[in-house]
Amino acid sequence: MKKIIMYATLDVEVPFIKQWAKDHQVEIKMVEERLTPETVGWAKGFDGIDIQQTHPLDPSIYPTLKSFGIKQITARMVGYDFIDLKLARENGLQVTNVPAYSPRAIAEMGLTQALRLVRKLGYYDQRMSKLDFRWTGLESTEIYNLTVGVIGAGHIGGASAQMYSALGAKVIAVDPVHHAEMEPFLTYTDLDTVLTQSDIVTIHTPLNDETANMLDAAAFKKMKKTAYLINMARGGLVVTNDLIKALQEGEIAGAALDTLADEAQFFEKQAAPEEIPEDYKVLKAMPNVLISPHSAFYTDTAMKNIVEMGLDDVLLILNGKRPNYPVFE
């Protein structure tokens, strides 16, 4: 029976891991710790390894895994920048990731927040917390009358386009790569058209040198005063201070943010008040801004897929086959 060790397992993953192990007749050891020079020794005697982390792997780990006869590292997550691919190659370690575990999870969160913004629910919440049950001044619109602009129609942007389109909205998109299968759901155009014509602008590009700070003061000025920004992608795509100014000056109507550029300081933990940056506090106080803690991915389907897609690739490699998601050939 093949043996796989999984590092940094979460409680929510355990039932899916146990089921996969049973279905595939593989022995799996789960440990909560991440892969470090202190914990790498636990991999001795195992055939495969499956990890999840963001801290760069210590360089000593690669030759140690090689000395144990291990031939792969599977990152059960999208990002693998914490793995030194050169060292992995040099030590005969094939690397795989899970590039798209549930695009719909993130797309559904974006849609949910967009609908909350459109229906002005943040304003209603604010009023009702003061026992003010009047609706005066909070007339909203209906989604099928709106134009939704998708920036980056890949896995998540594409799923978003399909959902908005199913609700009857007009969907336009900007993406340097056009996918014929998306054409029933959207019309490709350019960035300026997306910014100027959309009632909802939803951004789903990767964060890189080209896309960093893409939505700045100039972009917000182009948007409709009634438009909403949805950012479920990466905080660094947006110049947060420019967004705050645009919201304060009424250049756009609201925003839903699952990520903020400086979130690493405070997200994924119980933060102390002094760890909370000013931009978060200002945004959080606005009734037309919805913030979630980088949790758009966190659904049962996503967890199941992360576990199964990662382990499937470990087993393919152990059986001498090509994995589904190799990071390099």
Ligand code: NAD
């Ligand atoms: P993807 O690679 O499938 O799609 C990205 C798309 O953006 C591609 O089609 C690409 O051609 C396009 N693109 C690249 N540069 C562009 C530009 N300058 N202008 C317009 N389009 C451009 O990626 P994905 O899996 O859909 O992920 C999208 C984003 O969501 C990423 O930033 C990812 O980090 C983020 N994400 C967030 C969560 C969360 O929990 N909030 C979870 C997973 C992924």
